[in-house]
Structure formats: structure tokens, C-alpha cells
Amino acid sequence: MLGVQLVQEQRIRLSITPEMKQSFQLLTMSGQDLTRYLLDAAEENPVLELEEQAALLARIPRRMDQRRYDSYDPLLQAKGAEPTLEQLLIAQIRVMTIPDELENMAVYLAGCVNDDGYLTVELAEVQATLGLPMSKIAAGLELLQSLEPAGVGARNLQECLLLQIRRDPSAALNAEWMVEAGLEALVPFHPGRTGRRLGMTSREAQTAYDYITRLDPKPCRSIGCTERPHYIIPDAIVGLRNGEVHYSLHAAGNPRVSMNEACFRWIREEAPDTIWSTRVAEARAIIRSVHLRRRTLVRVLAAVMEEQKHFLVKGPSALKPLNLAVIAEKIGMHESTVSRAVNGKYIETPHGVYELRAFFASGISTTSGDKTSASAVKRRLKEIIRTEQAQRPYSDNHLATLLAKEGIVISRRTVAKYREELQILPSLERKRWA
Structure with missing residues (x-):
């Protein structure tokens, strides 16, 4: 027969109240996020009041006299919105004396260029959309690729580099021929093998390679304003x-x-x-x-x-x-x-x-018994690589040995990891052969 009885037992249970959750949320927020949150809260709750911060007075240039420039407006010194890449390209097209049909074609293609300057549509797709002959579309593309900066309107990296080389009167000898032969010969690069394959000396191959590495693979990435800048206000x-x-x-x-x-x-x-x-x-x-x-x-x-x-x-x-x-x-x-x-x-x-x-940096043990931070090791690694000889760059194993002599004992794999985080190429690709 089942019985019923009352049992009293004591338990400890952790419960998070809504106010604790709110405290955690506010603690995680940055200063700007917190200000926006409090503004919204004060707007919904009339009991809550957000104290306004006194606005900093605009600094008037020294050459200006406060009494003469009482109407000085600091907003007039604010930087306006920058034009987009498309607007800059179209502005160059509008000042040209060309037929309207060619101008319209070039303007249409300018709208198909991405932020890096590359054409994002196939010419066959443009032909199917507009119903124009390929010769007129090609003429519009040629006009687009003649605009500034050099390389705009390219359909791939190889064409982008060739456009820059052909527009540069001081381009290195054989640079155009080396790019036309294929970019696979440039990574990894060996001047002797590349020179023999293309019929040039190793010194000529090295000179052309050095010139190609100075070209911009994304010629329009710093042009135009595609997104709002992100400003940091220190807490x-x-x-x-x-x-x-x-x-x-x-x-x-x-x-x-x-x-x-x-x-x-x-x-x-x-x-x-x-x-x-x-x-x-x-x-x-x-x-x-x-x-x-x-x-x-x-x-x-x-x-x-x-x-x-x-x-x-x-x-x-x-x-x-x-x-x-x-x-x-x-x-x-x-x-x-x-x-x-x-x-x-x-x-x-x-x-x-x-x-x-x-x-908050991770620690790396040294031979002296102390510890150093990973960021300090990365800075020292970068300094060692900066002082190496271009013809004999240090391998990852050699870099680990040099750091060990300074008391920093890390493995070759850790050196390679730090080098990749610093965006430094391997020794074979850093080497200058001539």
C-alpha cells in the first residue's frame, strides 16, 4: 500500500535574475553600443534620463580672429562623402568627345566594375542583354580599360597586370612577355628556370619579376567610398x-x-x-x-x-x-x-x-626562466627577417635557431605559424636571385 508523506529538503540553486542578465549585457557592450542602448531606453521610459555630454568647442584656426569670425561654422570643415568608383569612371567618360553609342556602352560597363576594378560580367552576357554586336561591346571595353587608374576594367589578374605594364613607359624589359607566358611561372619564382624557359638571362628574369611584384593586383581598391568608416572612441x-x-x-x-x-x-x-x-x-x-x-x-x-x-x-x-x-x-x-x-x-x-x-598575450618560456609574450616574439621575428640578406633569406629552421640564441625557444612550426600571421612569404619566395 502506497503512503503519502511530506519531506523537507534543502537545495542550493543558482538562478539568474533579469537584472543580472541586463548587467551582463551592458558589461559586454562597447561605449558606443551602450550609448545607443541608453538612448533607446530613455526614449521608451520617461523616468530614465540620459545626461547630455557637453560638446567640445570647435577649434578655430589660429589665423582666424574670433571677433571677426563669429559666424564660423565647424560643420563647414567636415569632409563630404567621396564619389564612388563608378561615378569617377563615368566622369572620365563624359568629358570625352566620342559617339553617344560608344559612350553609353562604356558607361554601362563602368557600372559592372567591382570595388577592385575588375569587370564582373562576361561580354557574351552583355551581348545577350543589350542585343548589340560584339564589336561595339569590345570597343566600349577598350575605352573603359583606357581610363585611370591603369588596370581598371580587366577581366582577370593577368589582363590587369598587362594593362598596367602597357601603360607604363618605364616598364621593365620582358615583364610583358613574362606575364603573357603565364602567372604560374612566378610562384614560386626561380630566375634560372624561368629565364631558360622564356629565353632570357637570370638577371633579366629577376629584374622583370621585381617589377611585376610592384604592380597593383587590385588597382581600384582605395578609390571611392563603398562603406561608412568605423570610428573608435576609447573607453x-x-x-x-x-x-x-x-x-x-x-x-x-x-x-x-x-x-x-x-x-x-x-x-x-x-x-x-x-x-x-x-x-x-x-x-x-x-x-x-x-x-x-x-x-x-x-x-x-x-x-x-x-x-x-x-x-x-x-x-x-x-x-x-x-x-x-x-x-x-x-x-x-x-x-x-x-x-x-x-x-x-x-x-x-x-x-x-x-x-x-x-x-592578454600568451606566454613563451625563455632559457633565463622568464616568459615573453607571443606578440613580442612576432616583433622580434619581423626585425630579424627585415635585416636578412635578399640573396640568402633565413629559412624557418634558421629563424628558430637565431631566436634560440636570444633565449626564445620555439619550434620551426611555430616560426612558420607566426610568419604566416605576419603575412611574410617563405624564404624561397623572399629570395632575390640576382
Whole structure:
């Protein structure tokens, strides 16, 4: 027979409240994202008030007299939107004295050029779309390829290089012939084998190869404005004063929020329905989360800069190995909280603006028993390669040996990995044969 009884038992369960979730969310945000979030929150909740930051006064040029230029408008100094690549190409076509049919064909093809300057459609596809003879389409393409910069309108890399070579009066001898023979002969390059195959000396092959490597495979990548620039506003400013680390949070990235006194007084005196009470609770939760975010950032920043004090004095070469666990133990927080605090945050230092996560570098043991950061090893590797002889570049194995002599013991595979991250070619492709 089954019995029924009451049993009392004690359990420990971790539950995350909505306010805790909100605190985690705000801590992960960058300063710009936080400002946008608070603006939206203040727009929806009249109890919440976002304090406006005082706008910086525009600096008037020294030669201007403030009394004479009272109507000076700083917005007039703002840079306007740059024209697109298509607009620049069409502007060149419009000033030419050519038949309307040829002009329209070249304008149509200019609209089919991608950001790098390559034609993205087949001529057969253009013929099927417009119903024009191939001779007129080819004439429009020839006109497009005659525009600036040299190489625009090419259909592949080989044609792009040939267009640049043929427009250059100081082009190296045999460079055009070498490209026409095929790009597969250039990677990897050996002047002796290439010279014998193309009927030239190794010195002539090396000279032509050096010239080809200076050509631009994407001639239009820096022309026109295809996307809005991304500006970084540092979340904090760090520096040294009399040997002591000083830091402060940037006002633009750490906005201040408060309660709207008039609205809060009306709610307290009139005692309206629960909707307004909920609004007050939401506003208080956001204010507490913002204050908690500020305190957490200050603690994390102070701990990181205390560990990386030598960076402020000597620069990036003095970065020491550091991980999240060290900072978490130092400030008495969980490692995941530190990770959220450094995510997407930037700080302004005497050596430039750095992402806060850049100060957490993996450590590499040295023969002296100390540790150095991976970024410092990469910088040293880059310096060694910069000083090598062009005719006898260092192999990855030799680079590992040179670093070992300096006390940095890493394998050849690690050297190859760091070299690829630095976008440095292998020794065979760095070698100059003549």
C-alpha cells in the first residue's frame, strides 16, 4: 500500500535574475553600443534620463580672429562623402568627345566594375542583354580599360597586370612577355628556370619579376567610398605621471544616467497604476547596471595596467604574458566577468589606441626562466627577417635557431605559424636571385 508523506529538503540553486542578465549585457557592450542602448531606453521610459555630454568647442584656426569670425561654422570643415568608383569612371567618360553609342556602352560597363576594378560580367552576357554586336561591346571595353587608374576594367589578374605594364613607359624589359607566358611561372619564382624557359638571362628574369611584384593586383581598391568608416572612441585613457599610472574613463563612452526628478516626483505623489511603478523599477535597474559596469571596468583596467606597467614606459615590446585568470584572481571576480569587461573595449595609451584584449598575450618560456609574450616574439621575428640578406633569406629552421640564441625557444612550426600571421612569404619566395 502506497503512503503519502511530506519531506523537507534543502537545495542550493543558482538562478539568474533579469537584472543580472541586463548587467551582463551592458558589461559586454562597447561605449558606443551602450550609448545607443541608453538612448533607446530613455526614449521608451520617461523616468530614465540620459545626461547630455557637453560638446567640445570647435577649434578655430589660429589665423582666424574670433571677433571677426563669429559666424564660423565647424560643420563647414567636415569632409563630404567621396564619389564612388563608378561615378569617377563615368566622369572620365563624359568629358570625352566620342559617339553617344560608344559612350553609353562604356558607361554601362563602368557600372559592372567591382570595388577592385575588375569587370564582373562576361561580354557574351552583355551581348545577350543589350542585343548589340560584339564589336561595339569590345570597343566600349577598350575605352573603359583606357581610363585611370591603369588596370581598371580587366577581366582577370593577368589582363590587369598587362594593362598596367602597357601603360607604363618605364616598364621593365620582358615583364610583358613574362606575364603573357603565364602567372604560374612566378610562384614560386626561380630566375634560372624561368629565364631558360622564356629565353632570357637570370638577371633579366629577376629584374622583370621585381617589377611585376610592384604592380597593383587590385588597382581600384582605395578609390571611392563603398562603406561608412568605423570610428573608435576609447573607453578609457591611460598614461604615466611621475612614474605612476593614471587612468580615467572616457566620458563619450561611459554616459551617465539618472532618474527624471519631475517624473519621479509625480509618480511618488500621485501614486498612479502599477505600470508607472514598473517603469521606475526598470529605470533603477538600468542605473544600477550602468554604475556596476563602470566600477567593474575601473577595477579591471587598474589591474591590467598594473600588470602591464612596463608597456606604458617602453611600448609594445615590453608586453608581458597575461591571462584572464590572473586578473580575475587579482580583483576577486569570475574569469567570465573579466572576459565580458574586456570584450570590445579600447583604451588610449601614450603608444596609441589598443584593444583591451591585446594586453592578454600568451606566454613563451625563455632559457633565463622568464616568459615573453607571443606578440613580442612576432616583433622580434619581423626585425630579424627585415635585416636578412635578399640573396640568402633565413629559412624557418634558421629563424628558430637565431631566436634560440636570444633565449626564445620555439619550434620551426611555430616560426612558420607566426610568419604566416605576419603575412611574410617563405624564404624561397623572399629570395632575390640576382
